[in-house]
Amino acid sequence: MDKGKGQAGSTARLAKHIEKDERYKLCPSCGNFADFNSNEIYCILCGTRLLDACPECRSPIYYPTAKFCPACGEKYNRQ
Numbered sequence: 138m139d140k141g142k143g144q145a146g147s148t149a150r151l152a153k154h155i156e157k158d159e160r161y162k163l164c165p166s167c168g169n170f171a172d173f174n175s176n177e178i179y180c181i182l183c184g185t186r187l188l189d190a191c192p193e194c195r196s197p198i199y200y201p202t203a204k205f206c207p208a209c210g211e212k213y214n215r216q
Contacts, residue, residue, distance in 0.1 A: 160189075163203070164185050164187055165188055169181065171187060193211035194206060196208040196209065198213075
């Protein structure tokens with residue numbers, strides 16, 4: 138099976154069950170999070186640039202305490 142099709146399907150299934158206004162930005166260094174609609178670009182705790190989507194598949198981040206992307210399995214924390 139084509140990996141790209143699987144990721145798109147997973148993302149679509151996730152998005153179906155979650156409201157779009159429940160998105161988050163995550164800090165890949167310390168795990169802090171911010172509301173997606175906030176103006177924050179950098180983490181207020183450690184200064185690292187916040188992720189607004191999975192760095193691998195670009196799926197939105199729906200879980201503020203997530204350590205891995207539920208669509209592709211990529212680790213959010215780059216340390």
